[in-house]
Amino acid sequence: MKRKLEANTMPESSFYMDAATKAAEAEKAGEFSYASQLWESASYAALSGSNRRWSQARADFCQYQQRMMRTLSWESEAING
Numbered sequence: 001m002k003r004k005l006e007a008n009t010m011p012e013s014s015f016y017m018d019a020a021t022k023a024a025e026a027e028k029a030g031e032f033s034y035a036s037q038l039w040e041s042a043s044y045a046a047l048s049g050s051n052r053r054w055s056q057a058r059a060d061f062c063q064y065q066q067r068m069m070r071t072l073s074w075e076s077e078a079i080n081g
Contacts, residue, residue: 016045020055027062032069036062 023038039059046052 011047012051013045013047016042016047016051016055019045020051023055023058023062027058032062032066035059036066 019038019042023035023042026032026035026038036059039055039062043052043055043059046055
């Protein structure tokens with residue numbers, strides 16, 4: 001009799017795991033542009049739908065953070081000259 005894998009125990013590709021680990025490290029370091037690229041790569045490599053959705057959400061978040069950092073930089077330059 002075959003046992004079903006539970007959703008949270010589904011094996012994941014080593015490429016996904018590597019990309020996601022590096023993306024999380026880049027995110028923690030504030031390297032949002034690089035982290036976004038890594039999360040996108042992880043999304044394409046994900047075997048499970050939940051990991052695909054998670055990594056895409058992280059990529060979107062990192063893109064947003066990058067835009068906010070750029071906006072704050074421009075505002076600071078405009079104020080401080």
